[in-house]
Amino acid sequence: MTTRDFSGQEISTRRIWKPTLKKMTKEPRDYDREHTARIDADVRQRLGYSHDKGEVTRFVVQLEYRLDKWEVVVRYDHDPESTHGHDVTEEGLHIDMYRDSEKYRTEYVAPSMPPGVALDFAEDHLSKNIQRFIKRFEQWHGIESR
Numbered sequence: 001m002t003t004r005d006f007s008g009q010e011i012s013t014r015r016i017w018k019p020t021l022k023k024m025t026k027e028p029r030d031y032d033r034e035h036t037a038r039i040d041a042d043v044r045q046r047l048g049y050s051h052d053k054g055e056v057t058r059f060v061v062q063l064e065y066r067l068d069k070w071e072v073v074v075r076y077d078h079d080p081e082s083t084h085g086h087d088v089t090e091e092g093l094h095i096d097m098y099r100d101s102e103k104y105r106t107e108y109v110a111p112s113m114p115p116g117v118a119l120d121f122a123e124d125h126l127s128k129n130i131q132r133f134i135k136r137f138e139q140w141h142g143i144e145s146r
Contacts, residue, residue: 031060042066043073043134045126049119056115058085061122063130065137072098073137076122078115088118095125097133099140 031048038044042065049059058081063073075096079085086094093110096103110121126133138144 031058039063039130039134044070045130047123056119058082059115059119059122061119061126063126063133065134065141067141071101072096074098074126074133076109076118076126078118088113088115093118093121093125095122099137 032050034046034048036044036046044064044066046060046062046064050057056078058079059077060079061076063075064070065073075098076093077085077096078088078093080087080089089112092108092112094106095109096106098104109125110118113121
């Protein structure tokens with residue numbers, strides 16, 4: 001079967017089923033590499049990723065705000081083995097937005113792509129939108145802007 005993409009190019013819609021055995025997990029797991037960067041005293045950005053033979057296998061890019069404890073503001077992730085993670089190769093890149101310590105909504109950011117590309121895209125998207133995300137979080141939580 002074929003269809004046409006947005007530019008009129010013919011593309012195949014035939015899917016080849018490949019059975020895979022994935023161990024789904026609910027527990028948080030550590031990443032091969034992790035980095036935290038302070039934006040200011042009460043805001044930080046966290047990055048974690050794991051890789052296999054140079055290829056990114058899973059990642060998280062997360063903005064956090066310290067109230068009584070560090071709270072998630074937004075999170076981009078790729079973790080196909082987690083029951084709560086996204087698979088950017090199937091779903092595209094999403095951003096989870098948090099309000100009152102709970103996931104408020106998930107928004108589509110970009111089409112399906114390889115995990116390494118999605119990691120770079122997530123970092124760029126966050127850097128371009130960080131002030132907007134912080135301001136909205138402060139409004140939602142009654143915090144006066146700095």
